[in-house]
Amino acid sequence: MMNACIVGFGAIGPVHAEVLSNLKSAKLYAVCDIDKSRADKAAQQYNAKAYYNFDECLNDKNIDVIHICTPHYLHYEMSCKALEHGKKVVVEKPAVMTKDELEKIFSEYNVENIYPVVQNRKNICIEELKRIASSDKSIGKPIGVKGILTWSRGASYYNAADWRGKKATEGGGVLINQAVHTLDLMMYFMGAAKEVSASMHNCSLQGIIEVEDTIDAYIKYESGATGIFYATNAYCKNSSVQLEFEFENRSFKYVEGMLISNGEVICSDSQEFKGKDYWGNGHAKALYDYYENKDRFSLADIKDTMNAMFAIYESAQNGKSVIV
Ligand SMILES: NC(=O)c1ccc[n+]([C@@H]2O[C@H](COP(=O)([O-])OP(=O)(O)OC[C@H]3O[C@@H](n4cnc5c(N)ncnc54)[C@H](O)[C@@H]3O)[C@@H](O)[C@H]2O)c1
Numbered sequence: 089m090m091n092a093c094i095v096g097f098g099a100i101g102p103v104h105a106e107v108l109s110n111l112k113s114a115k116l117y118a119v120c121d122i123d124k125s126r127a128d129k130a131a132q133q134y135n136a137k138a139y140y141n142f143d144e145c146l147n148d149k150n151i152d153v154i155h156i157c158t159p160h161y162l163h164y165e166m167s168c169k170a171l172e173h174g175k176k177v178v179v180e181k182p183a184v185m186t187k188d189e190l191e192k193i194f195s196e197y198n199v200e201n202i203y204p205v206v207q208n209r210k211n212i213c214i215e216e217l218k219r220i221a222s223s224d225k226s227i228g229k230p231i232g233v234k235g236i237l238t239w240s241r242g243a244s245y246y247n248a249a250d251w252r253g254k255k256a257t258e259g260g261g262v263l264i265n266q267a268v269h270t271l272d273l274m275m276y277f278m279g280a281a282k283e284v285s286a287s288m289h290n291c292s293l294q295g296i297i298e299v300e301d302t303i304d305a306y307i308k309y310e311s312g313a314t315g316i317f318y319a320t321n322a323y324c325k326n327s328s329v330q331l332e333f334e335f336e337n338r339s340f341k342y343v344e345g346m347l348i349s350n351g352e353v354i355c356s357d358s359q360e361f362k363g364k365d366y367w368g369n370g371h372a373k374a375l376y377d378y379y380e381n382k383d384r385f386s387l388a389d390i391k392d393t394m395n396a397m398f399a400i401y402e403s404a405q406n407g408k409s410v411i412v
Contacts, residue, residue, distance in 0.1 A: 118137040119138055164184045168196075212356070212357045217340055218277075238320055239327070252265075262320060268393070279310060281315075281396040293321070304319075
């Protein structure tokens with residue numbers, strides 16, 4: 089049995105708590121939030137300890153795993169401190185917020201002890217596509233990928249939490265926060281990027297956020313494949329992410345929880361987990377695999393995604409293509 093502590097009990101912390109409370113190999117032992125009422129309420133609900141200061145969690149020897157569900161600018165520092173105190177880390181996206189943090193964490197820490205929450209990789213359709221891509225040689229090599237996210241985030245979303253919408257605390261806008269999972273799935277199948285060319289805009293939230301609400305990128309992969317990526321928070325609703333994966337001899341579409349090939353639905357995602365459906369429903373599977381199956385991604389598995397993301401931001405910022 090591993091004792092888990094959730095740090096940050098805002099929108100996503102409770103999703104982790106709900107999943108943890110249904111696992112056999114994990115116990116929700118503590119909850120930490122600087123908002124005392126949130127920590128107390130959660131502690132009471134889950135019969136857990138309440139902490140209001142992260143350092144207290146670090147010094148509690150009963151805690152084995154720290155789930156970092158705090159704003160982006162705290163992920164790097166909290167992950168490093170947790171590792172220094174001998175804890176394992178489950179960290180929400182983005183695992184780190186800057187390229188500098190990415191480089192430092194790889195050079196100074198054992199990143200195998202960091203489990204990044206990339207729950208969309210655990211969707212049934214994505215696991216099935218991974219199985220096909222790695223076992224069915226007849227489909228040929230990957231040659232192209234398309235990822236499109238069109239969601240809606242207005243002033244009320246940004247005003248609900250101080251850290252959102254600011255470069256220093258969110259690290260960017262729609263890419264680093266909402267569309268990083270879409271980019272991650274593109275990278276999961278295409279491998280490392282070689283060069284990116286990108287642009288970004290604030291179309292709908294001028295005066296409300298200082299980061300982008302819309303971003304696009306053209307990605308050249310080391311394999312020779314190419315990718316098109318588009319993400320916006322300026323749509324009228326949260327519609328399903330659309331992904332297309334092109335292999336030499338076969339195409340796959342992933343949309344609305346269905347994997348489609350040759351005009352046929354070949355796989356559907358589970359509807360068991362009651363998360364917001366446009367987030368995907370993979371948190372339950374991601375945490376189940378971590379604790380029960382010991383089937384764990386590490387930070388090394390998402391390095392290509394993080395490198396591509398920082399290169400896209402650099403290119404969009406400078407207006408020039410960037411070698412990754
Ligand atoms: N994987 C997903 O699909 C998914 C979905 C939503 C959010 N997230 C991620 O989860 C993280 C949190 O997002 P959110 O929307 O829940 O944010 P939020 O603002 O709703 O909640 C953050 C919580 O952290 C607490 N907090 C802030 N500083 C703290 C500190 N020093 N110590 C302890 N607690 C502190 C806040 O009081 C708040 O309760 C972000 O990284 C976000 O990108 C991931």
